[in-house]
């Protein structure tokens with residue numbers, strides 16, 4: 001479904017590349033979590049998939065076509081994208097924000113309205129929020145709207161950059177699980193960037209760890225947590241230790 | 252005072268509608284050109300600097316000069332189109348004013364648009380790309396809506412500037428509220444000057460406030476407010492333009508330079524044409540250099556000029572033949588060089604002259620400049636500010652070997668006062684000036700013909716050369732207006748108390764000379 005071959009990203013000519021020769025193969029239906037410390041190149045790698053960033057080297061194929069062969073806007077309409085920075089349009093209501101990609105695709109009015117209703121139900125917000133401006137929402141509420149917007153055009157691929165970062169742990173957990181259920185039901189292919197390896201481990205089928213722009217490990221959550229990849233043990237040590245400490249306290 | 256106000260209000264609908272039409276067209280043209288350029292430049296930083304620099308440069312040219320510069324430019328273009336397709340384009344009036352003001356309106360629109368679009372948060376632009384917008388969808392759905400309040404702000408600034416600058420369209424022959432100001436300044440009619448300023452300020456403020464409503468509405472996405480502002484704006488425009496729409500263009504256009512005598516004579520000619528059943532209007536306040544070329548280019552149909560002016564400035568002659576021969580040669584030359592027809596002389600000259608108080612002149616036994624030369628070493632000479640740099644002064648001085656005890660220059664009003672007070676003994680004057688009459692002055696004869704003759708002559712545009720209706724209406728003016736009568740009419744307009752408008756003075760002059768009933 002998504003094939004990255006030796007993809008590199010360099011922002012400035014001659015500067016240290018943000019991503020170095022990353023190769024990754026994601027099959028239809030996979031749920032992949034991209035983890036790594038801040039600045040390790042997660043966002044940069046993710047954005048090459050929908051061509052928000054043009055790689056400085058390597059090839060990217062989506063649905064068996066080189067992304068360079070797509071008109072950028074057509075590629076992007078097929079891929080739901082959730083920004084790390086949310087990225088709602090301030091001059092449009094929540095409803096208009098969610099409806100944007102379907103309307104760009106030229107769907108008819110009723111179909112758009114029905115679809116907006118459907119995806120809005122997924123994010124569990126009161127219905128009267130639909131007519132609010134994004135500025136009248138809390139940060140977490142905005143993130144949920146951004147998820148709904150990414151799903152609105154019935155994409156088969158969803159890429160998300162810290163989609164639940166601004167949520168409280170309870171909502172975060174609920175929304176994560178709701179999304180995972182949707183992923184199954186709709187047969188999506190999902191790539192989700194997250195700082196939170198615990199979240200990655202609980203939601204994803206597969207975890208890809210980045211460090212300094214290189215993919216350093218790529219395996220199931222179970223294998224990652226069991227210490228099969230010593231080069232990323234520091235990333236997984238902390239949540240394990242915390243979980244043990246919490247368990248101790250609760251005893 | 253009340254009569255002045257009434258006279259001002261009487262022409263308000265016409266001036267106002269012309270002013271609004273001009274400002275609005277200029278803004279519209281400026282916006283139509285600026286917006287695409289600015290949008291383009293907002294996306295291509297390399298274009299930004301040249302565009303901003305270019306529009307800023309235009310802004311540094313004084314508006315009056317910019318307007319004036321379009322006249323020769325359009326005249327050249329008109330000559331070109333005449334050669335290429337056999338049709339001329341108008342070089343005077345609406346077109347040059349429109350183009351100059353549109354250029355002038357560009358900077359605020361360009362600047363506001365570029366800074367609004369390039370100031371949009373990069374994350375929002377990225378989001379527009381990420382949801383799959385093409386670059387034109389991004390422009391229409393995201394960038395322009397977000398930039399709209401600032402763009403309306405830029406339009407507001409442009410609107411206020413343009414409405415103010417449109418008052419400067421008068422000298423290129425486009426009527427505007429500036430007509431009050433220009434004619435008022437020339438005739439020292441302060442009621443007119445203030446009226447013109449106040450009217451243009453009111454129009455600018457009103458437009459600004461209505462657009463402010465649109466801007467606030469756009470910023471808050473409060474469409475009711477935006478529509479109220481736009482609706483009010485449209486209504487005000489329609490109301491002021493209604494008189495313009497109902498006026499058919501006049502058959503004849505009479506030109507006038509920018510001083511009282513010219514205003515009066517243009518009014519007199521216009522009134523005569525109307526009395527003969529033709530529609531006619533004035534284009535007044537035209538620059539001295541502009542007016543002849545406007546006539547030669549058929550932008551105006553007739554006006555009064557002075558033989559000596561054309562003799563020296565157009566024919567570049569330095570000799571000084573007698574009056575009749577000068578007129579005959581000038582008439583031939585005009586016909587040959589530009590097809591302009593000299594209908595005839597009105598009967599008075601507006602010469603350079605030297606003037607003295609009547610008692611002082613007779614006390615010293617001075618009747619001619621030759622007499623003056625003998626007494627000059629004991630006398631003080633008052634001039635206006637430019638006289639001493641004119642060629643006329645040099646030839647006068649050399650012809651009579653004039654050597655005054657002292658020469659003092661004044662602005663014209665103070666020069667006449669200084670003569671009255673006895674601070675100076677003799678002054679430079681224009682021979683038809685009303686103050687010669689009012690202050691009981693004598694003008695000294697010029698036996699050596701040092702000053703050229705400045706006969707007031709009626710000129711007719713080439714395309715009207717054989718227009719019998721025009722000729723028949725204007726021919727009776729030839730030889731009908733004597734120097735004393737012209738001085739009186741000028742005085743009626745220029746004096747401080749009981750001022751007449753040029754039109755009232757023209758009516759009176761016409762009645763007394765039998766030219767008007």
Ligand SMILES: Nc1ncnc2c1ncn2[C@@H]1O[C@H](COP(=O)(O)OP(=O)(O)OP(=O)(O)O)[C@@H](O)[C@H]1O
Nearest residue numbers: 011012018036037038039040041042043044045084
């Ligand atoms: N537009 C840019 N121009 C130059 N350098 C950039 C740009 N965006 C990111 N970088 C650099 O590239 C590297 C990778 O950044 P990236 O945003 O991919 O990190 P990340 O893993 O998403 O981090 P975080 O978890 O903090 O979001 C960083 O060193 C960053 O400073």
Ligand SMILES: [Mg+2]
Nearest residue numbers: 042043084161
């Ligand atoms: Mg990131």
